[in-house]
Amino acid sequence: MNAALLQPAFADPVLDAQRSFRAALKALAGPGVMHTLQAAQRPPALSGLDSATHALCLALLDIDTALWLAPAFDTPAIRANLAFHCGSPIVTERQHARFALLDDSQLHDLAGFDLGNDRYPDQSCTLLIQLPSLGGGRSLSWSGPGIETENKVALPLSDGFWQQREQHNDFPRGLDMFFLADSDLLGLPRSTRVAQAAQERA
């Protein structure tokens, strides 16, 4: 480990990790609703990771959670800091990962991640997907558990991604995802049904 690359993490390790965990929980419980981390609970910037991504890594990863890194995040600084503050082993094979850190160049192919099994669907891999922004894409209608009627979400994602998600969703097995940009996060659990909005509102 290169000690010169290390930098501080949460200012208040216990409370900030709990606040970030709470935000992640709410994001998955109410899919499609944007949550913003408060300035005080954001960890200092780590080159390549947005503050929401960094906060979720610090809150969710520990020594028992193997992590898969997309090539864009596989830098010495990110490796050193995650190894130091989280202690999570970094794996090269997707199927061994409990968490995976992806950028938008990886979204055309979600093959290989562990979907869990019918007895323990909770053992699936959770994807942390960092995007340039959480808006500006085509508006889609999300519905399902945690959504009263429907949520309109306009993530900047290609059709290829939605096809991949459909392909790797065999309920109760499937992938839960967090979309992260800057200090915002948005959850997409496997149970959410995504349909193209019937009518575009002008």
Next chain:
Amino acid sequence: MNPVTDPTIAARQRWIGVLARAVGDELSRHESALRDAEYQLIRAPEIGMTLVRGRMGGTGAAFNVGEMSVTRCVVRLADGRTGYSYLAGRDKPRAELAALADAHLQGPQQQHWLAQLIEPLAQAQARRRAEKDAETAASKVEFFTLVRGED
């Protein structure tokens, strides 16, 4: 545990051990000198528990002795040197000073710090240990079996 062959690692293990065994105000006496550098807390002092394991006679199967509280800290000086500390107990300021000492000891001033800080501490610890050993030895009882009455 395998003995360490690298002399720089062995030397660092020694001073980290000496710093960990410092008691009372032995470290805070040097506080102003230790803090006289620009530094950043990479891991602010934090208190946690660690499981102590042992082996009967040093060779038997491992068993859990119990848990103890440990305070750890990591600092980085302005020139990039990092200092680590792990201390028994719950004393955050002492953990920070020990980490600072470790960082200073890896720098060009190593001989100065060894002479000023580590050697006096090591001597004091050796003295305490010898006193304790002498006290214990004085109360030692030897049991002899003179006749076992076997014949």
